[in-house]
Amino acid sequence: MSTTQESPITLLDPTSPPRPAPGCDVCAALEKQRAGYERRENTRQATDCEVEMRNHPKHSGSTS
Numbered sequence: 001m002s003t004t005q006e007s008p009i010t011l012l013d014p015t016s017p018p019r020p021a022p023g024c025d026v027c028a029a030l031e032k033q034r035a036g037y038e039r040r041e042n043t044r045q046a047t048d049c050e051v052e053m054r055n056h057p058k059h060s061g062s063t064s
Contacts, residue, residue: 017031017034017038017046017050017053018050018053018054019031020053021056024056026056027053027056030049030052030053030056031049031053033045033049034046034049034050034053037049
């Protein structure tokens with residue numbers, strides 16, 4: 001039985017948008033669309049872009 005404390009878990013901030021994967025044109029386009037929707041206060045469409053960016057194959061493995 002261990003008596004030492006485990007390291008804390010670091011979770012991503014779900015309220016901050018993901019960063020585009022470096023060099024990925026798809027992620028860059030999604031970020032541009034997301035920012036436009038956010039400026040127009042269209043939260044639903046902005047969130048859809050964020051979800052699509054997080055699920056994009058080139059985005060996996062990069063930090064959000």
